[in-house]
Amino acid sequence: MTAGSASVAAMRTDTPWSTLPVRDHLLAGAVDAAGAPVLDVVVPVHNEEKDLEPCVLRLHDHLERTFPYAFRITVADNASTDRTPQVAARLADRLPRVRSYRLEEKGRGRALRTVWSGSDAPVLAYMDVDLSTDLNALLPLVAPLISGHSDLAIGSRLARSSRVVRGSKREFVSRAYNLILRSSLAARFSDAQCGFKAIRRDVAERLLPMVEDSGWFFDTELLVLAERAGLRIHEVPVDWVDDPDSTVHIVRTATEDLKGVWRVGRALAVGALPLDRLVRPFGDDPRDRALSGVPGGLARQLVGFCAVGALSTLCCLALYSLFRLGAGPQAANGGALLVAAVANTAANRRLTFGVRGRSGAVRHQAQGLVVFAIGLALTSGSLAALSAASGSPSHSTELAVLIAANLAATVLRFLLFRAWVFPERQVRNAAAPEAAAPSAGHADTHHELGNAR
Numbered sequence: 001m002t003a004g005s006a007s008v009a010a011m012r013t014d015t016p017w018s019t020l021p022v023r024d025h026l027l028a029g030a031v032d033a034a035g036a037p038v039l040d041v042v043v044p045v046h047n048e049e050k051d052l053e054p055c056v057l058r059l060h061d062h063l064e065r066t067f068p069y070a071f072r073i074t075v076a077d078n079a080s081t082d083r084t085p086q087v088a089a090r091l092a093d094r095l096p097r098v099r100s101y102r103l104e105e106k107g108r109g110r111a112l113r114t115v116w117s118g119s120d121a122p123v124l125a126y127m128d129v130d131l132s133t134d135l136n137a138l139l140p141l142v143a144p145l146i147s148g149h150s151d152l153a154i155g156s157r158l159a160r161s162s163r164v165v166r167g168s169k170r171e172f173v174s175r176a177y178n179l180i181l182r183s184s185l186a187a188r189f190s191d192a193q194c195g196f197k198a199i200r201r202d203v204a205e206r207l208l209p210m211v212e213d214s215g216w217f218f219d220t221e222l223l224v225l226a227e228r229a230g231l232r233i234h235e236v237p238v239d240w241v242d243d244p245d246s247t248v249h250i251v252r253t254a255t256e257d258l259k260g261v262w263r264v265g266r267a268l269a270v271g272a273l274p275l276d277r278l279v280r281p282f283g284d285d286p287r288d289r290a291l292s293g294v295p296g297g298l299a300r301q302l303v304g305f306c307a308v309g310a311l312s313t314l315c316c317l318a319l320y321s322l323f324r325l326g327a328g329p330q331a332a333n334g335g336a337l338l339v340a341a342v343a344n345t346a347a348n349r350r351l352t353f354g355v356r357g358r359s360g361a362v363r364h365q366a367q368g369l370v371v372f373a374i375g376l377a378l379t380s381g382s383l384a385a386l387s388a389a390s391g392s393p394s395h396s397t398e399l400a401v402l403i404a405a406n407l408a409a410t411v412l413r414f415l416l417f418r419a420w421v422f423p424e425r426q427v428r429n430a431a432a433p434e435a436a437a438p439s440a441g442h443a444d445t446h447h448e449l450g451n452a453r
Contacts, residue, residue: 020151020202020203020206020278021202023148023149023150023151023200024148025146025147025148026038026069026122026123026146026147026148036070036120036121036122037069037070037071037072037097037120037121038069038070038071038121038122038123038146039063039067039069039070039071039072039121039123039124039125039142040071040072040073040074040115040116040119040120040121040123040124040125041059041063041071041072041073041074041125041126041127041138042074042076042111042112042115042116042124042125042126043055043056043059043073043074043075043076043126043127043128043129044076044078044108044111044112044126044128044129045075045076045077045078045080045084045088045129046077046078046079046080046084046106047080047081047082047084048080048084048129049080049082049083049084049086049087051129051130052075052084052087052088052091052129053087053090053091055129055130055131056073056075056091056095056098057091058131058135059073059127059131059135060073060095060097060098062135062138063097063138064097066138066139067138067139069146071097072097072098072099072121073095073097073098073099074098074099074100074101074115074119075088075091075092075098075099075100075101076101076103076111076112076114076115077100077101077102077103077111078103078105078106078107078108078110078111079103079104079105079106085100085102088100088102101114101115105214107214107215107218108215108216108218109211109213109214109215109216109217109218109219110214110215112126112218113208113211113214113218116199116201116204116208117204117205117208119201121201122200122201122202123142123145123146123198123199123200123201124198124199124200124201124204125138125141125142125197125198125199126195126196126197126198127195127196128195128196130243132195132240132241132242132243133155133194133195133196133238133239133240134238134239134240136239137155137196137236137237137238137239140236141153141154141155141196141197141198141234141236142198144234145198145199145200145234149232149234150232150233150234151199151200151203151226151231151232151233152197152198152199152200152203152222152223152226152231152232152233152234153197153198153199153233153234153235153236154189154191154192154194154196154197154198154223154233154234154235154236155191155194155196155197155235155236155237155238155240156189156190156191156194156235156236156237156238157174157191157194157238157240158174158175158178158190158191159190159191159235159236159237159238160237161237162237162238162239162240163239163240164238164239164240164241164242165240165241165242166240166241166242167242170242173254174191174193177192177193177254177257178190178191178192178193180258180261181220181224181261184261184265185224185261185264185265185268187223187224187227188227189223189227189233189235190235191235192219192220192223193216193219193220194238194240195219196236196238197219199222203226203231203278206278207222207225207226207229207231207278208222210225210273210274210275211225212263213260215256216253216256216257217256217257217259217260217261220257220260220261220264221260221264224264224268225264225273225275225278226278228268228273228275229275229278229356230278230354231278270358271356271358271361272358273356274356275356276355276356301352301353301414301418302414304348304351304352304353305348305352305414305417307351308344308347308348308351308352309344309410309413309414311347312340312343312344312347313403313406313410315339315340315343316336316337316340316406317336317399317402317403319335319336319339319340320332320333320336320399320402321399322336323335323336324395329383329387329398330380330383330384333376333379333380333383333402334376334380337372337375337376337379338372341368341369341371341372341375342365342368342369344368344413345364345365345368345369345371345372345421346365348417348422349361349364349422352417352422353417353418353422355422364421364422367420367421368417368421371412371413371416371417371421374409374412374413374416375406375409375412375413378405378408378409378412379402379405379406379409381405382401382402382404382405383398383401383402383405386398386401
């Protein structure tokens, strides 16, 4: 079957954004009865008239022999100028589980966004047309998504047990790029560029509207946003053989990728992305479960707060020592605490209490400054008491007193943050099941690629 590009329905915008639905295991019988495939594998192509037919035939044969669920293969032709559209149409007419789709603009990301947005399959995947990745990794790739264990899955050529055959130039570029992602965007996934990925449709419906890139950086941006939102990304070690006839322009692609890294890094730094739209309902995470004698979420928050607090204390002491070179102890302490307090509030807001985005940031900082004032009174009072007791204490004695006072202020700061500054997390968790309820009405709403024949 062949789908016309003009009739693709846009990604729906009436989805409740507060939470993602709970991850459930997909039931094969229920999905098949509805007439929709469980898996839609997209093969994006541009001028691939030579490789397209053997690729699709091989993929179709593999899925028919090994995949236990209903499937579909969608050839996404993005602005080919050779006979690729005719080859794709012929395959769609010949094989009932294959369809073709034509876009008039280039861009792998654009092709994936368009087809995934219109697919009715609950699990969406894609692979490069050269089939460099061994197809035996396809079922392990999508199984965690079908079972409800994970939100996205990627093939990794850089995992310890992966077996890869490629030239030194591509090996260097790939490892250098992933090193840049780890150092600049704090990415924890191992391989952003392997053309072998899958995503659950309910996640794609909320994540794709946030992804801006329409080219090769699409994969990286998708993964970074998913990881920052706390979604689970499953990695599969793959066997991979480089295609010597690949038409990818390494230098141009690397340049565009670096521009994308800068854009996404800047957006994350200023909180411009509404990643709170991608949270799971309260209770989906086992860490949300009540522990005997421990309030929900307390253990996790204590760990995050202690880590942030330790760094803040070191920062404060370093700033105090620096300011002390040109100011008295009270002024140095006040300046150090003020700078450290702003950074501490921002870090705890994001890392400890899980608040994302700009909403409420100014109010949180204002409340944080009140907490800072209380800490300032405590530490400054300790310094005043020290001066009154010993006259001219040494610098090391001042630091020792400040450490003790800061520890006491830290305990008080945590209690105030948890009960007063950031109570929204508990409120949102309590309301999440109610917010997720309307989404059930949309669960069976599918988007057709339209004009199928």
